[in-house]
Amino acid sequence: MRPIPTHPLSELAFSIGTVVDGSATTADVLATYRDHLECDAVAVYARTATPDGTVSYRRRAAVPSVPDSEPFRAALEHLPADADGDEDFRASLPIVDTVDGMEYWLLEIPDVGVLVLLEPAALSAETVDALEPLNERVGTFITHSAGQVASEFEPVGQPGQRHEPESYDQLRWIIDLFPQPVFVKDETGRYLVANDALADMFGMTIEDIEGATDDEVIASRTEVSRVQAHDMAVIEANKPIEITGERVTDAAGKRRVFDTTKVPYDTLDDGRRAILAVANDVTERRERERELERSRDFLEKVQESASIGAWEVDDAGETLRWEDEVSRIIGRSPEYEATVKEALAVIHPDDRSMIETAFETLMAEGTSFDREVRITTATDDVRWVRIRADPRHDDEGTYIGARGIVQDIHERKARELELEQLKERFERFAGAVRYGFTLIRPDYSEMLYQNPAAAEMYGVSAADLRDDPLAWLERVHPDDRERVANAFETDEPATLDGTQSLEFRIDHSDNGYRWLLIRSHAVLDDDGSVAHLASVTVDITERRRLEDELRASEQSLRRLVEIASDTKLSFEQKRSQLLALGCDHLGLPYGFLNRDDGDEWVLVDAVGTHPELQIGGPSPAARPCRQCSRSPKSIVAIEDIQTDETIAAGTTQPSFECYLGSTVLVDGESYGTLCFADDSPRAAEFTRSERAFVELLVQWLGYELTGQQVEHRLRELNETARHLMAAETPAEIAAVATESADDILEIPVTGIWDYNEQRDALVPRAMAAGEQTGVDELPTFERERDESAATNGHDGIVWEVFETGERLVRGESTTVLATESETMAIHSKLLLPLGTHGLLIAGSTEDTTFSETDRNLLEILAATVEAALDRAEHEQLLRTARADLERSNQQLEQFAYAASHDIKEPLRSAANYLTLFEELYEPGDTLDEDAFALLEQATAGTQRLRSMIDGLLQYSRIESVAEPTDPVEFDSVVDQATLNLAVRLDETDGTVTRDALPTVRGDNRLLVQLVQNLLDNGLKYHGGDHPQVHVALAADEPVSPDDVADATGGTRPETDCYHVRVEDNGKGMDPDAVSRAFDVFERHGRRDDDGTGMGLPLCQRIVEHHGGALSIDSELGVGTAVNLWLPAADS
Template sequence: MGSSDSAGVSGEDVRRAFSHSERSPTPLTTVEVADRLDCSPGPARQGLEELVDRGELRVKRIDDSTRIWWPDEMANADPDRRSEQEEFAAFVSAVRDYAIFMLDPDGTVASWNEGAERIKGYSEDAIVGNHFSTFYTDEDMADDVPQTNLETAAAEGRAEDEGWRVRSDGTRFWANVVITAIRDDGGQLRGFTKVTRDMTERREYEQQLRRERDLTERILETVPITIGVVTEDNALVRANRRMLEHFAIEDSAIETYSLESWELYDAAGEPIPADEQPWARARERGEPVYDAQRQVEVPGIGRRWLSLNAAPLDDDQAEDGRIVVAIDDITDQKERERLLRREYNQTEKLLRTAPIAIAVQNAEGETILTNQRAQESLGLSDQEFIGESDDVGEWEIYDSDGERLPTNEMPAARVLETGNPVFNEELVVDPPDDELLQFRVNATPLHGPDGGVERVVTAAEDITELKRRERQLEQRKSELETELSDILGRISDAFYALDDEWRFTHLNEQAAETLQQSRDDVLGRKVWTTFPDDAEGIYREQFQQAMETQEPVNFEVYAEDLDTWLEYNVYPSESGLSIYFHDITERKEYQRKLEKSNERLEQFAYAASHDLQEPLRMVSSYLQLLESRYSDELDDDGEEFIEFAVDGAERMRKMIDGLLAYSRVDTQGEPFEPVDLDTVVDAVCEDLQMKIEETDAEITAESLPRVRGDESQIQQVFQNLVSNALEYSGDEPPQVEITAERARSKWIVSVEDNGIGIDPDDQDRVFEVFERLHSRDKYDGTGIGLALCQRIIERHEGTIWIDSEPGEGTTFSFALPAVDA
């Protein structure tokens, strides 16, 4: 009979269990009988109770959970039947698993049984007569535990305790102790019975179970998924903290929470019936259900993607169909999968529709995918590309040098072999029945998890038309080169061209002759290598300025190695410079001689003007003296003649002063420095204040800039121009407006009036020395003022010009260098 056969334990079976005892009769516990019958305690207990009812067995409860059974033949040992006390004494003596003994009212051991000797290690002779506190630890003795237990049993009839007890050899064991008071019919305390059971193994087993339970609890609380237990009606009876927090379940609401409140949907969003839900299937089949990915509408949370795992709870005591559920929230994972699918679809669509030919090969070199452009470029279908059709003819592929490429030297094959990408390789494809095609190919490896090449992506740009145009352009370039060479040969100036890296690209014979180098030696070299070290800086500065500003540059340079003055005109473009230069040595020599002559003329003019001052003062003085002494003797004609002579001398003095100022513009000028034109105009207006008031003139000036120049000379220019505007104003009160406008590195200053104007035919004449457009009777002046203005502006490397019509007023404009130029 095995434990699986829980029914049918007969009285005969129970009798046989007692007959196995070495010495009969031996009391046995229910568990001991079940072990001997190889069945569970329940059927053994039923068989024992059956024999008790028949009077064949006797039974006694020795603690709350344990009863002992023995055959009734013990009562038949004496024909006179022993008293119940003697019978119990015999029973006690035979029990081996319990220490059962009597205590006197003061706690002295009065009897001893075999179980007590086995458990505690004392023989009957050694322990009877000693106080039962002998079995207690020092700690319990200090706490007076033995006496307390006796007093409790005496007062309440019974005391139960668990704790460490001491054997005769000093070792400890964990004991369950029940002390029961014994009283006579009159209620007098006669002593105590003490039943002790060795619970050491059970305690260790319970502690192990407790440790395992604690470990299980810690695991449940630390695993990164939600875990719970549900009953047959899917009510939640247990959950780890992660489950409570993830699904917002209050601790107090666990008993009322049910998975019935969850609505489950499949991937398409269709509801899942209750009997097909993972916990229902696990309960029905009696086996786990793993990774059932469902959309779940969770109360208070909303719809989430969950991976549901359900398994029946393997517990003999679980009779309510409990299921363990483990839940992993995969909503984020599903969203990533959705985005990846979308990206994959977009990438595949991009690949399929990309404007360049793309093919994908696997690790065996087989083409597994081509896009539409690749199929169109080569006139092959997708099936023909991936080798599912034999009707593709013979294709030949060549490198850019025209060498035929074997299969193992194709870009994709080399990538598979080396794992390194191939970039910008030009190939020529010769179809069976079509014209040659040219492609620029890039091949890139895609590595698998093990680091090996898993795929090769080949992208090919059809450059057939591009190459055709390149050939046409090369041909046209060659023709243009020939034409350009002819043109350059006819240019009288020396000419060369530089690219954006300063290399010679063109050079005519005149330039080669001037540079004293052959065309073949110079072409392709950087321009700086053709100049002497001491002259390179001049060229570099001017050439770089032209490239940076994209403005033409003109400069002159003395080439010492050639003993020649050269004038350069540099014209920039985005691709480089065009440079024209020619020998100006003769012109520079002429300029030198002219400057020398001008210098002598200026010296002569200064000397002559200075020397004329003295006789002119003498003439004026004697005329004034003649007038003062002999005025009474002169008639009207004489006085008029003297007046004409004095006026002529005064005009001569002014002309000499003007000529002196004109000759001193270059020789007596001050160094250039920043000049505030507002300050200059204010000074001019102050000097001309009397004339401004006499003519009722209105002079307006906007905010004027600062320029570089000689302040006194610039003031002279403004004074001459404003004076002329006041002088030649006509019948209306003069109105003068002074403005300025920026033009790159210079300021253009304008002085505009409302006067009588100047005929365009006379506008060049007004800048000549002593040139007058009106008689002295009508307008006073020496005819040198505007010539002086032009000389001053030219010293400032500027120009002066006129915009005027008769009767429409006049605008004088001139250029001065800006301070920040």
């Protein structure tokens, strides 16, 4: 055990000199303090300051070792934690105060720290004065002892020198002064002397360590080997060694790092060598260094990510340096070096003077500044930055320049400006809307924001609402007040689920009772706590009124549906009941339906007793009852007719004072009016629901009346369909259809056009009421002409409709229907296709276009007309087929008769000659000339029979040839036929001539056969030595089918034809021969053995197959002319 000094305080100051600078103040010294001053506790706290400005006070020693009392803790609360606080703290020393009857003192120990004393009795002023020099000497002694140990260690171990402490206690005293571990150890690793710091590190007492070896103190064998290796290196080198980063595991199992100084110690009496070591624990410093390095790396990354760059300038403002990040922020390369003037030029012109002034003040007076300004980058982009600057001073406080940062805050600033704009817009919006906006504390204690409409909404002043957010509660309707008050007073209702919604009535100071709706929403802060309540207040008086009206009208609407859907009621019964329902719903005594018959208004139905309401009689004459808007959604509402501006002065005196009604439209046309009225004016305006109810009644009447009208017209059209199906010709069908459009559908301008396939044109067939409407002659639409006109901007829609088969409604267009009337105009046209037959075109003389009902009914009519035309066409084809069959039967009978008579003649002649030959000659007889003559006569008969049969075959095959449609030049036909008759021309010495002939439509082979037969007849039946045949063109232009019919006596081709004459100078025929010329086997003179009688019938058959006509002009002894009408190629 160490002895405790007992010297008086003055002698103690002289003998020990100082007090310690660390956590291990000598307990003996502190005990002397305690004993001399009779203190309850005494302790030394050493001050440690780090380069980063942190100041800490650590307890180095205390008696008792762990003081624990309220006064002691109160004294420690004065110890500061930073440099600024430490300066104020040290300036305030000594500090004295009393806690729980115990006085505590804090006294300064120069260059060490503070001395803390707990004194039951107050210290005298003389004692405090005596402590001051004692404390100075304690501080000096601690500093001197630390230096003395170092100086003593330096020469230790030099050859021939030996250091021997005066005593073990003196060595113990010295090493106890050190806060860090200090020990003396021999060459075997045994500890001879150790201090408290070493014992604390290994969790042992000094007595346990002294005499123990490394193996007994240090847990790790690896660490033991490394430590002993260092010890032997010092002993063998006999000189001090600095060991950096020596690692040893402490009692807590933590590996600690030491920078250890080991020096040779005196050789012991038994010859053992020893070392003395001072171990400085740098574990925390190393950790701080590593942390500092990590922090430095982190700071660099943060600077880069946060766009912060540092800069500094000297005191003269001439040398400016900055980091690369500054270059990046201002848009320059890292190599760019700028002067202060050039750097200031980067500032936006509008902000530059502010920064220049701040910089000048900084350089002149050392005043810091922090500004947010705009800069202009090298690419002329304007960006926001933050510039901060602080003065720089050396250790003596001399100004040496300035340093600061540049931070890119463009994105943040942009967001701030955007938020500012949003805030400004919100405030403008909140100030303009009719809703009340408020922001209130969650406990309704403070109004944070209110827009102008909020106070107006509650009927209180803005000041009252600002002072008390619930100032309006006293204005709440008595029936609602308790409910509203509970909502605001219990459990913060707006914060329970985040929202609150309340509807209530409030007695507004200007507007009486109004319905309000408050919706509040809890706005949370980052911690999830309610920061404030955002509320919107809306005046819902109108909405509640409408809800009441809707509820009131619900029963009426249900009743309306029940009446309208009751199939047991007639239309008239439904109409009367709905009028009564309307009166009941509107609270008006009269309801009536008027019909406009053109010349007069008729009262159709009425509810209520009034002199002017006589069903079947004239409707009330007042203007509102008879003149309503034609719009289906227009309601005329007059609460007081005497004040209504729409009733002109001097008009018929109104029958009623109050009126609500609208026009009833039937298929888009005005039917009349539905009215509800009262003899007295109405105080309140008609509501929207009341108007809507009348609209429903008007629509129902319109639908019902439209259905009745359509049903009537459909019955009429059904009757028209019966007449159309009975009509036999397209003309009759067209007449019935146009008459029906005028009489039933009341569309007087209706026409029908037939499609002419040969002309490729739409030809007018019939027109209804053309004279009455002023429509002039109907046009013919020719495709080629109309398509050409359409390309020039004219109306060619008729062909579009005909080709597509789709209806088309067209506005006014004079190219379809024209009118000569000055008072009547055709405003729109409806074109409907009739399949392949043509078109039905209707024109409207009304200002409006065709209604959908008119269109649908006209489509029904058009479909019926198309079906009738199909039927008529089929019947016409049937009649034509029947006529063709009858003609074929006649020809067959004629053919049979001819076959039974004319074909027998050559057979009979051949049989007679052969019979005579048989009678005159026996087998084996020699044949003479007579025999050969008989055989020749028999052979000639058979040859003639063959010719007759060939002619019949040609005649019958004509119909099997396809319909002739090719253009054929008739010049070449005549030339080819003439060439085919070259032998006949040589035999007869005849000639064939022709005019310039046109192009016709036909089959070239059949036409050559036709002409060849006619030319052959002319050459064969001549009256002189030189037969002449001439083919002439009777007219340069084609003739119409009607002209052909007149010329032939009934044969009417389908198209225009060219008239060609084949004239000869032959013997001619008498009229009787002409009439039989086209009979089969009829020959010109029965003695003519050269013919078969099939030539002219064959020619007739060919011409008819081409759709043409044929006739004969002949005079006996003069010659014959055969007239041919052949279809023109372009017809």
